[in-house]
Amino acid sequence: MFNWGIIGLGKIAHKFVEDLQKVPDARLYAVASRDLERSQDFSLLYNAEKPFGSYEEIVTCQELDAVYIATPHTGHFENSIMCLEHNIPVLCEKPLGMNAEQVHKMVSLARFQETFLMEAMWTRFLPTIKKVLELIDSGIIGEVRTLKADFGFAAERDPRSRVFNQGLGGGSLLDVGIYPVFLSLLLFGRPKSIRAAASIGPTNVDEDCAMILKFQGQKLAMLHSSIITNTKTEAVIYGEKGHIHIHPRWHELSSVSYELNNGQSERFDFEYHCRGFSYEIQEAMDCIKGGRFQSDKMSHDFSLMLMKVLDDIRLQANIFYPLSDHFTDKEIATKANKFSQN
Numbered sequence: 611m612f613n614w615g616i617i618g619l620g621k622i623a624h625k626f627v628e629d630l631q632k633v634p635d636a637r638l639y640a641v642a643s644r645d646l647e648r649s650q651d652f653s654l655l656y657n658a659e660k661p662f663g664s665y666e667e668i669v670t671c672q673e674l675d676a677v678y679i680a681t682p683h684t685g686h687f688e689n690s691i692m693c694l695e696h697n698i699p700v701l702c703e704k705p706l707g708m709n710a711e712q713v714h715k716m717v718s719l720a721r722f723q724e725t726f727l728m729e730a731m732w733t734r735f736l737p738t739i740k741k742v743l744e745l746i747d748s749g750i751i752g753e754v755r756t757l758k759a760d761f762g763f764a765a766e767r768d769p770r771s772r773v774f775n776q777g778l779g780g781g782s783l784l785d786v787g788i789y790p791v792f793l794s795l796l797l798f799g800r801p802k803s804i805r806a807a808a809s810i811g812p813t814n815v816d817e818d819c820a821m822i823l824k825f826q827g828q829k830l831a832m833l834h835s836s837i838i839t840n841t842k843t844e845a846v847i848y849g850e851k852g853h854i855h856i857h858p859r860w861h862e863l864s865s866v867s868y869e870l871n872n873g874q875s876e877r878f879d880f881e882y883h884c885r886g887f888s889y890e891i892q893e894a895m896d897c898i899k900g901g902r903f904q905s906d907k908m909s910h911d912f913s914l915m916l917m918k919v920l921d922d923i924r925l926q927a928n929i930f931y932p933l934s935d936h937f938t939d940k941e942i943a944t945k946a947n948k949f950s951q952n
């Protein structure tokens with residue numbers, strides 16, 4: 611059996627374990643919470659062997675094959691570094707860090723320790739994304755020109771909740787905007803220029819963020835994220851001969867269709883037996899069993915590029931996290947100048 615551990619037993623940890631139970635040869639072995647009682651309750655619920663009452667204790671567990679990090683964004687760096695230092699493979703929730711500097715250090719340590727590290731960008735491993743890439747490769751919609759994608763949900767404006775808490779990395783961009791940004795980079799690579807604007811709410815986090823990214827070959831992505839409005843949460847990829855639609859909510863288990871300019875259309879539905887996390891879990895296990903330190907599909911370089919782009923969007927849209935940011939005043943001023951000149 612492949613023994614998983616989890617650090618941080620909040621909402622996503624429960625969903626992750628429900629899918630972990632559906633992955634052959636995988637089991638939840640150890641869990642770590644800041645609160646021993648929560649850890650024990652979680653262990654009882656999901657049959658985990660070892661409940662720990664602190665994050666530090668889990669790295670003493672010799673039987674672990676990998677740890678899934680499910681703490682708020684601001685914990686990802688420290689928690690991942692701790693596991694990597696003990697040569698424990700890491701699957702870490704998105705965003706991998708709070709900024710590119712953190713992600714760079716995490717990736718460097720994973721490489722130095724020769725220990726697996728992957729950002730848990732589960733969408734990358736879903737059958738919908740596989741189908742979209744196949745359709746684009748087939749040339750059926752011709753040359754791809756633009757992407758329109760969004761992800762928004764109307765959360766209760768509770769300053770105590772993670773998504774509205776600046777100290778925990780709250781805000782729409784890092785929580786959900788990361789998905790449409792991820793998709794644009796998957797389709798078009800590194801952007802050549804970025805325009806972004808955000809509406810900053812009373813708790814100092816971005817409640818809405820609008821982005822336009824321009825890529826090589828005149829390709830464009832128009833992206834939006836929100837934590838105060840229920841947006842359609844769909845993705846449409848426009849080519850010269852037609853378009854591909856990833857149906858709402860596009861980042862999770864959904865369906866795909868295409869419609870060509872000549873009226874031809876087709877829809878693809880998939881049979882799902884899980885919430886969607888099993889695919890990333892399987893990918894991480896396959897890589898680790900194969901002695902690999904990263905996944906080809908969600909590589910270290912890709913996560914670095916993603917984080918750098920998120921940094922650029924943040925600098926331009928004035929989204930800051932004073933407790934974790936390392937941006938210098940000069941960097942902020944240079945970015946602001948550069949973008950206002952463009």
Ligand SMILES: NC(=O)c1ccc[n+]([C@@H]2O[C@H](COP(=O)([O-])OP(=O)(O)OC[C@H]3O[C@@H](n4cnc5c(N)ncnc54)[C@H](OP(=O)(O)O)[C@@H]3O)[C@@H](O)[C@H]2O)c1
Nearest residue numbers: 618619620621622623643644680681682683703704705772
């Ligand atoms: N892939 C997805 O679809 C998806 C969906 C939702 C969230 N996420 C990601 O998963 C991460 C966790 O999100 P979540 O919604 O599960 O958050 P959550 O419900 O607030 O849980 C986060 C957990 O982290 C731990 N924690 C450590 N330091 C904390 C602090 N200072 N304040 C609060 N909690 C702290 C707590 O666990 P203990 O008390 O047990 O230590 C808490 O239960 C985020 O980075 C988010 O981006 C991914």
